Amino acid sequence: MSANLKRRDVVARLLAERGDLLVVAGLGSTAWDCTAAGDHPLTFPLWGAMGQAAMMGLGLALAHPSRRVLVVTGDGEMLMGMGSLATIGVQRPANLSVVVIDNERYGETGMQATHTASGVDLAAVARACGFAHASTLTRESEIAALRAAVHAQPGPNFAAVKVVADKVPIVLPPRDGGLLKARFRRALLGDAADTQ
Amino acid sequence: MSEAIDWPLEVHRILSAAKLRQVGYVPDAGHKRLIELCRADDEMRAVPLTTEEEGIGLAVGAWLGGERCALLMQSSGVGNIINALGTIKECRFPLPMLITMRGEYGEFNPWQVPMGQATPAVLEAMGVVVQPVREAAGIPAAVDAALRLAYNSYVATAVLISQQVIGIKSFQEQAAR
Numbered sequence: 404m405s406a407n408l409k410r411r412d413v414v415a416r417l418l419a420e421r422g423d424l425l426v427v428a429g430l431g432s433t434a435w436d437c438t439a440a441g442d443h444p445l446t447f448p449l450w451g452a453m454g455q456a457a458m459m460g461l462g463l464a465l466a467h468p469s470r471r472v473l474v475v476t477g478d479g480e481m482l483m484g485m486g487s488l489a490t491i492g493v494q495r496p497a498n499l500s501v502v503v504i505d506n507e508r509y510g511e512t513g514m515q516a517t518h519t520a521s522g523v524d525l526a527a528v529a530r531a532c533g534f535a536h537a538s539t540l541t542r543e544s545e546i547a548a549l550r551a552a553v554h555a556q557p558g559p560n561f562a563a564v565k566v567v568a569d570k571v572p573i574v575l576p577p578r579d580g581g582l583l584k585a586r587f588r589r590a591l592l593g594d595a596a597d598t599q
Numbered sequence: 600m601s602e603a604i605d606w607p608l609e610v611h612r613i614l615s616a617a618k619l620r621q622v623g624y625v626p627d628a629g630h631k632r633l634i635e636l637c638r639a640d641d642e643m644r645a646v647p648l649t650t651e652e653e654g655i656g657l658a659v660g661a662w663l664g665g666e667r668c669a670l671l672m673q674s675s676g677v678g679n680i681i682n683a684l685g686t687i688k689e690c691r692f693p694l695p696m697l698i699t700m701r702g703e704y705g706e707f708n709p710w711q712v713p714m715g716q717a718t719p720a721v722l723e724a725m726g727v728v729v730q731p732v733r734e735a736a737g738i739p740a741a742v743d744a745a746l747r748l749a750y751n752s753y754v755a756t757a758v759l760i761s762q763q764v765i766g767i768k769s770f771q772e773q774a775a776r
Contacts (some may be wrong), residue, residue, distance in 0.1 A: 447663055452686040455656030462660020462668060465621060465644050486649030494646060580690030592665045599665065
């Protein structure tokens with residue numbers, strides 16, 4: 404599939420005027436994308452745990468049913484945790500959205516092809532697993548509706564957004580895992596998080 | 600006999616008192632009754648997983664959101680969580696795990712033995728505080744201590760419940776189930 408969407412533009416638009424949205428960013432390119440859109444205490448960017456981003460979104464969504472939760476991750480990361488789509492489909496959290504920024508490549512290791520380059524359809528997997536909505540997006544005109552769905556559409560929602568496989572500048576979030584955890588909890592739960 | 604204690608009931612009571620709100624699990628014969636008790640508890644979200652590794656992500660998300668999450672698994676599942684435990688250690692997430700042992704005391708399935716024998720060493724290598732328990736009567740106190748240690752010190756803890764407690768299955772018994 405010949406994509407023309409740019410990953411940084413897509414993520415910036417998804418996170419624009421994010422309000423009280425809670426975000427988990429999968430390791431590698433999507434963590435850099437989310438940071439480029441603006442480092443934020445309510446974004447938990449991953450530096451490891453490949454395959455776990457969607458499950459972190461599930462735990463967070465179950466803990467806070469009244470808040471919207473967005474997982475932004477890559478196709479390689481999602482493929483490593485594909486079973487989690489089934490687990491989320493069973494729990495069906497209405498406040499969770501998983502958006503895969505799909506460049507059909509492993510961006511951090513030399514741009515090798517992922518399975519999506521050979522036609523593996525992650526949106527079809529999510530649909531088969533019981534997600535309320537699941538689609539593959541290729542057009543710029545679809546991104547505004549995706550952002551609206553992330554904020555308001557009863558889920559679980561899934562979207563694979565096909566993007567150009569180009570290299571973009573790396574924008575690093577803080578690396579200290581303890582700091583990233585503590586600042587997220589303090590921003591979400593207040594000072595009480597420190598003594599919980 | 601110490602076996603008279605209804606340890607799953609006691610452990611469920613302890614999890615409830617400690618305000619565990621999410622329990623991730625991969626179905627396991629040794630945890631069967633505890634899983635049923637958690638599933639029947641309206642205050643707990645029991646989350647069946649396709650692989651134990653998903654439980655690490657679940658627990659991370661739960662704690663980011665201010666909820667406590669415990670994981671129930673068999674020792675063979677420990678092999679599935681090793682890399683993800685790196686995130687628990689680096690970020691100092693609290694994570695109590697209750698692990699029923701295979702490949703240990705009188706195991707009948709040779710394929711269970713390598714992972715079962717490696718379980719304590721693997722967990723300790725990844726920074727998990729390990730507490731083996733060989734008698735049913737000792738399980739509630741060990742679980743209580745594991746929860747306190749996890750949430751007071753922001754570490755991963757594992758209570759390893761021996762096959763001496765769970766019982767030894769034979770091929771014949773397994774086939775008859």
